[in-house]
Amino acid sequence: MRSFAEILEIAASRHGGAEAVLADVPVPKSPEALAAIPDDLWLAQMAKGIFQAGISWKVVDNKWEGIRSAFHDFRPARVALIAGDELDDLLDDTRVIRSGPKIVAIRDNAVWMTKVAAEHGSFAARIAHWPGEDYGGLLAWLAKEGARLGGNTGAYALRAMGRDGFTLSADVVARLVEEGVIDAAPSSSRALKAVQEAFNQWRTESGLPLTTISRILARSIDA
Known part of the structure; x- marks a missing residue:
């Protein structure tokens, strides 16, 4: 080497x-700056990466404001409640990219994030204080515990938010x-x-x- x-x-x-x-x-960003980022921004960035996978990023950018509105500004506690008729309506909502697996993954990530936040104070804190010498472990955690965050989706979301890696x-x-x-x-x-x-x-x-x-x-x- x-x-x-x-x-x-x-x-x-x-x-x-x-x-x-x-x-x-x-x-x-410093760990302190990362930990101060609201969890809705983390969920939004992960959602953007999930929607961008396999399609033109320009399409996602053009629909982003509608997507944000449809997903309640990506407030994790609210997105985690999407189910039943509301989920069915979202799958037919022209404001979003109507991919059932991607929409469900974003909801599932919101559920996961609320659990992590309950244990660590915030999802951001968990990301911010994960040791850099085990960054690969952080990527593996995202891929295993999150939904559709494997490959480079999780890594690019972290980089976009300012996490060193x-x-x-x-x-x-x-x-x-x-x-x-x-x-x-x-x-x-x-x-x-x-x-x-x-x-x-x-x-x-x-x-x-x-x-x-x-x-x-x-x-x-x-x-």
Whole structure:
């Protein structure tokens, strides 16, 4: 496995220097700032990712205000109550993208979030204080306990909200394969553990956030 400095050098050579590589990398929020984000915004971001999966993001953006209204501004306690006739009406509501599995997943995530909030004070607090050295565990938790939050859906939602972490995009996976960390996109807990260990090592070497390291890995592959 190359050192992080070597990988950064590869990325810099392909994108006009290290400054260019780092120019637009998002800055993660502090745990305190993350924990202060209301849970309705977390549910909204997860819902957007669920709706975007497999369709044009522009379609979701164009319908977003109607979706937000139909889902009661994504207040978890209210969305968790969607059932029976209200659920049937929502499945026929032209304001939303009428995918039954996606609509039910958003309701189920609201139910889950209210349980997490009852245990930890808020869903945001649980996300905010999950240790960075086990970020892969956070992704696995989202995939297991949440609905339709596996793959990169959960990871992209976390990044959009400002949580420090990595995404396993095709380019990031390609770099990890090249470094001998994994053989293919990680689909087991053992592979995800190997990915986490590699990111932990590169973070120790560089002192950079996981988000920045992830972006640099991707840009070391993307021409």
